[in-house]
Amino acid sequence: xxxxxxxxxxxxxxxxxxxxxxxxxxxxxxxxxxxxxxxxxxxxxxxxxxxxxxxxxxxxxxxxxxxxxxxxxxxxxxxxxxxxxxxxxxxxxxxxxxxxxxxxxxxxxxxxxxxxxxxxxxxxxxxxxxxxxxxxxxxxxxxxxxxxxxxxxxx
Numbered sequence: 038x039x040x041x042x043x044x045x046x047x048x049x050x051x052x053x054x055x056x057x058x059x060x061x062x063x064x065x066x067x068x069x070x071x072x073x074x075x076x077x078x079x080x081x082x083x084x085x086x087x088x089x090x091x092x093x094x095x096x097x098x099x100x101x102x103x104x105x106x107x108x109x110x111x112x113x114x115x116x117x118x119x120x121x122x123x124x125x126x127x128x129x130x131x132x133x134x135x136x137x138x139x140x141x142x143x144x145x146x147x148x149x150x151x152x153x154x155x156x157x158x159x160x161x162x163x164x165x166x167x168x169x170x171x172x173x174x175x176x177x178x179x180x181x182x183x184x185x186x187x188x189x190x191x192x
Contacts, residue, residue, distance in 0.1 A: 059137030075156035103127025119185035147174020
C-alpha cells in the first residue's frame with residue numbers, strides 16, 4: 038500500500054519519461070527539470086513520502102555501506118519502469134544502465150550532489166555506467182529503469 042503512494046506520485050513522470058529520448062540525457066534532464074522542478078509540488082510530495090517511508094520502515098529498509106535502499110515497484114506495476122529508492126551519503130555499487138536511468142534527486146541533509154547533480158533530475162543514457170555517489174550531504178533518490186534493465190558489478 039505504501040509503495041503504491043510512491044507509484045501514484047510518480048505516475049505523471051513515468052508517462053512523460055516514456056516519450057523522452059534517454060539517448061539525449063541533457064535534453065531529457067532539461068524537460069524533466071522544467072516540468073517537475075526541484076522544490077515544486079511533485080518533489081515536495083515525494084520528499085514527504087520518502088521521509089515518512091524511511092521513518093515508518095517501509096522505504097529504504099536494507100542497508101549496505103553508506104546507503105539504505107529498497108525496491109518500490111517492478112516494471113509491470115509502474116508503466117514499464119522499475120522504481121527503486123536509495124538514501125545515499127557516499128558511494129554505491131558500480132552498475133551499467135543498459136536501457137538508461139532516470140533519477141529524481143531529493144535533498145535530505147546538507148547540500149548534496151549526486152554524481153555532480155543537485156536536487157532535481159539526472160538522466161543517464163543507455164549503455165552508460167558509473168559508481169553512484171553523493172557528496173556534500175545525504176540524498177534520497179528514486180531511480181527509474183526502463184524494463185528494470187540494469188547490470189550490476191559481479192563480485
